[in-house]
Amino acid sequence: MLRALAALRLFWTIIASYALVWVLTRPLGAERRRAWFDAAHRKNAARLAGGFVALRGVFIKTGQVLSVTGTFLPPAYGEALVRLQDKVPPRPFHEIRGRLVEAFGEDALSRFGSFEEEPVAAASLAQVHRATTPEGRALAVKVLYPDIERLIRIDLGVLRSLLPVVKLLLPVSRVERVLEQLAAMLSRETDYAHELENMDRIRKVFAGRSDVVVPEVERELTRGGVLSMSFESGVKINDREALVGIGVEPEAVAKQLVSCYFTMLFQHRLFHADPHPGNFLVRPGPQLVILDYGAVEEVTERLQQGMQSVVLGVMTRNDDEVLRGIERMGFVAEGGDRELLARVGRDYLAVLGSVKIQDFSKLDREQMEKLSGYDQMRGRLRQVMKSVEYPEGYFYVERTLALLFGLVGQLAPKLGLPGLVMPYASQAFAMSAAKQPPAPSAEGAA
16 A cells, blocks of 8 residues: 555656646746756656656566657656666565575575575566576576565556546557556566466577577476576677677677567567567677567567558658558557548658668757657647557557667667668568469459
């Protein structure tokens, strides 16, 4: 109860802060009003990030999601929340030991050859400790935080209570799907039997590739909220200096990453849905080590076909094909104004085509506003949003693409994700076309 009250106090303090600024700035001119709101954004973004860190659990996960998918939020929020991607404070070992005892009994630690109390990584729902088997094989042991399942239920209840306010501010049709899909993702990420299955599925996807490594599970030491796997070494994927130090070109790693995602998305309709830097290591070759399989999602046929149309439309500079893809993905709400969306979409695509980015790792505010479509939505945001529906399953795709955009931009700043996608897209669509049955000849049709 105290946790729920603390969370509600955080959210309502932020809402009240904006209400006060709105009242106080009504007599002021547009320039001074904007300055007041900019200051409020910075203060409230820091307040939200600090509150999420204090609350932990679902709120850290929510902050991580908003840092990459919250394009509707002011930039100050993205800047404040992005630190939650990697810098999550660990839990003390006595709490972690409780989860180990729950899984293996009082003699839990004796089942391991060794077990380091200091974690090597901490995340929103679990942390990872280094250990060994009794035979001496190095392990990474992922341990769910104690009582995290109950806290997830409480936290989701708090977020659901705020939905009416969110719908008032953001009138997107079926915006509740975001919360539904967050809840489903959290359920899967706390089910280690499901994560083990995910590892097996991704291992099959890359079975013929020696340049991709999936850790091996130590099944005898995996139970309940404890998942033990082979400890994999390597350089963190976004550490450019370290990559060069092991003889690997960062751009080669970016190409390899994009290749892996095309294989998963368009050949298997399955993908690793959490591509932040902490989940990838690189070895000479380059060889890519993929970590953390709590978020592995399937892509619906409708989403896959829509994404293909969007990429094909961009490749061929065909706005109609892009818009067909967006509609195919399910973005147009029932009864929505398709003509309005088409006009806004074409305006946005025209501006997007004019954006020249020299360095994808350093986007300035003007470029970010153009990429976000801010000017095209000015004055008709609510009207557009009422015509938009959040497609089922897109939550995971959007989050993945946003994370990939940032990660690939760090590795290949001159090309970025858009520049690296095109060769793989051309190859993928050529293969897709080759699999289609030939069209009947005129003679045969007659």
